Amino acid sequence: MQPRNMSMSGVVDLAAVKAAQEAKAKAEQARAEAARQGGGPGAVSPADLVIDVDEAGFERDVLQRSTEVPVVIDFWAEWCEPCKQLSPVLEQLVVEYGGRLLLAKIDVDANQMLMQQFGVQGIPAVFAVVAGQALPLFQGAAGKEQIQQTLDQLVQVAEQRFGLTGLTVDPDAVPGGGAGAQQAAAVPAGPYDALLEAAVQALDAGDFGGAVQAYKNVLSDDPGNSEAKLGLAQAELLQRVQSLDPQRTRQDAAEKPGDAQAQIAAADLDLVGGHVEDAFGRLIDTVRRTAGDERDTVRIRLLELFEVVGADDPRVSAARRALSRALF
Template identity: 70%
Template sequence: MQRRNMSMSGVVDLSAVKAAGEAKEKAEQARARSAEQGGAGGPVSLVIDVDEASFEAEVLQRSAEVPVVIDFWAEWCEPCKQLSPVLERVTREYAGRVLLAKIDADQNQMLMQQFGVQGIPAVFAVVAGQALPLFQGAAPEAQIRQTLDQLVQVSEERFGITGLQGVADEGAEQEPQAPAEPENPALAAAQEALDTGDLNGAVQAYQNVLSDDPGNTEARVGLAMAELLGRVQGLDAQQVRKEAADAPSDVEAQLRAADLDMAGGHVEDAFGRLVETVKRTAGDDRETARVRLLELFEVIGAEDPRVVTARSALARVLF
């Protein structure tokens, strides 16, 4: 979906010489303690569940030794169900250069407020106690890897934090070996295309799945996401927003702006813009705006509270 790419220039205090110096010192101390205890080469949990009670120990303290990536998720969030497994797999492949802390957004509202989370999935990092916004929404795997590479580089160059080198993941070892479920080749091909940024291929592959299984929720969400990403590719965000502001009755301008809102993680803004467009239009224009709104509902998932609220607002303007 909609992504805010990680911007190193926007990270609070990351460039501060004093903060970097203190972080390097803490990292050296953490590595020294690890060496005294026999090194960090044994099994550790690279993917952990964190709540408000364990946040300081599991995230803040660990961030002096290894970058901690935070995944805000919820059970009802369909994009979360697509993003989280990719984050977990990639984290394990990084073999201790990063840790992944999973935070249930519904159960940890205080942390949501502290990080300023407005929509999920939302991904942050903590390095030496400093918070970095990474991206929001279900990003393709290629972008996730690029972002983590930047995070590892910044952590090492500015803070001297090199992570837990060469560790094994005890969580992966403890997972029971469940019988392999038959994989839908078309769905696997669609997900791979989406992860690698082949949006046209992803759209076609998801459509292939839905032609055989119209009720496949994963395929519906994936198709809506791929189509959204395809629509916003190459758009000049500043120009799109100017056109939408200058011509509130221009339906196409409002559709483009709503897509950008959604792609940037501003879900309520996207829904609100289209509800207002439906309200002020009639005939084919109204139907076009209504259909686009329903398509964006698919990206988030029917159970998302923001979708429920927007559906009610849509019903009020229609009837």
């Protein structure tokens, strides 16, 4: 446990932290209620989960959409017999995942440039784009069970590493029985009001270690609890910055623009100081300058900061698009 006399007053507005946490929880409840009542204005139909994409619409329909939902790409052609076997299976599974995935179908005869950019050597070929990053999935026809295992892994990675929870789909129109649909429709366990309140009290007291542990206690039993996820991200951020020397941290970042760790630390300070766009912009610029594991470390920290601010914030949406352009 962190000492209870540790104070971060003046560094971050804890009332704003709590308000952001409550606002996100309300937004999640509103989306769930809209889904129960037939989807609401933001919902999509199952037919919207399978789209045809060409080179002109690739950035809009794939890159931008990949910041909110993993996009599976099916490279196919009319003359390809294995494609005709695979495509219906992909379409069925994507619909069964109830908005956790989007399927983009690309005709290679009409879109040679996209085929070359992805390095497609033969079809059918299936890729995914998650937060602007292209991932090869498999080539050639495959069985439904094998494909579903691959998609399960994709959904898990997209949520855990990128914070993508997918689209809202009209529940009355989704076919039942699919594993993905069951996962999307799962009801969170609970209630956890006492544990969540204890975490907020720890935050207010400056006991960030205690808040981290309280949120982790909730998530160990209910990994999908959105309020605990948001609270944990905020508590971990506050725990990180409490040991930083602000002046030294900003000096290091200014002197070492290519140093990923220096920029990450400065971005943390930017965020707790209320400079959200500065924090996001700093890390997106660092993503452009780095590669390999170092780049991945910066990207993951940026996604953690997205979680702190909240997926519904327009600054997060804009930064996700900028991150996609930096990565792709």
